[in-house]
Amino acid sequence: MHTLLKSTLLTSLLISSPLLFSGSLWAHDTLTQRWSIDNLNQPESVVADTHSDFLYISNINGAPTELNGQGYISKVTVQGEMLEQHWVTGLNAPKGMAIVGKHLFVADMQTVHMIDIEQGKVIKQFAAPKAKMLNDITASPDGVLYISDFLGGKIYQMHDNQLTAWFSNEKIPYPNGLLWHQNQLLIGNWGKAINPDFTTQTPGSLYQLAPSTMELSSVASGTELGNLDGIVAIGSSLYISDWISGELFELNGKERKLALTLPKGLADIGATATSLYTPLMMDNQVIAWEVKTQP
Secondary structure, eight states, X not given: OOOOOOOOOOEEOOXXXXXXXXXXXXXXXXXXXXEEEOSOSSEEEEEEOTTSSEEEXXXXXXXXXXXXXXXXXXXXXXXXXXXXXXXXXXXXXXXXXXXXXXXXXXXXBTEEEEEETTTTEEEEEEEOTTOSOEEEXXXXXXXXXXXXXXXXXXXXXXXXXXXXXXXXXXXXXXXXXXXXXXXXXXXXXXXXXXXXXXXXXXXXXXXXEETTTTEEEEOGGGTTOBSEEEEEEETTEEEEEETTTOEEEEEETTEEEEEEEOOSOBOBOEEOSSEEEXXXXXXXXXXXXXXXXXX
């Protein structure tokens, strides 16, 4: 494997979006590029293990819906050193990931893989035979998993090792990015009226779902934002990626701003308290950014 680390510092000052919802001044975050890793194979998702200094990257390595057994997970340090590019192999089209305890869960078409992190191998698989494309995955503090079925229009829940279809709503025909945040499930919809090239006639919006009441509401700053993929929280801000445009948005309260414009294929972003990780699926690259939150 060949790993190219780039230490060039690139400070990106955020640009005000023309769809700003408030006239108040907002001290937005500053992003500085720290490193990048190339020579991946369609990196779709990055997740950080908060109990270690490791990152995990899912590589589709084929068509996004192909059951080819060529997908894999890479293991990387938070400093950008590739430890093992093919850490876990034999997957199909692995996408979103979440860590619960000592296990890494991976959404992969009609399957959720459970990987023992210490052993570096799949120890259980949970099937969703009616799913069309399991995509993103997030976990609540009590270990309940929520998985989006992007092409099936559903959210699955996994509790006590039982994977079941749990939620659907006509407002969210193509659920993609998920994030458990402040006792709510945030859901990024890809859009409405999807075209063959995966663009949409209507941009996708961000929603929040209260699992206790199943009440769904829109997030004002996330209305018709784009073809939404990854969602992370850093400080008081949310960051959301648009796969088609390559745009990364920062949302704070009722305001939103354009944080970065990257190439098409900006997929399921990952984060720690001070870092943001942007997988560029079409460029076979992951870029790490230092996030300096403003008071």
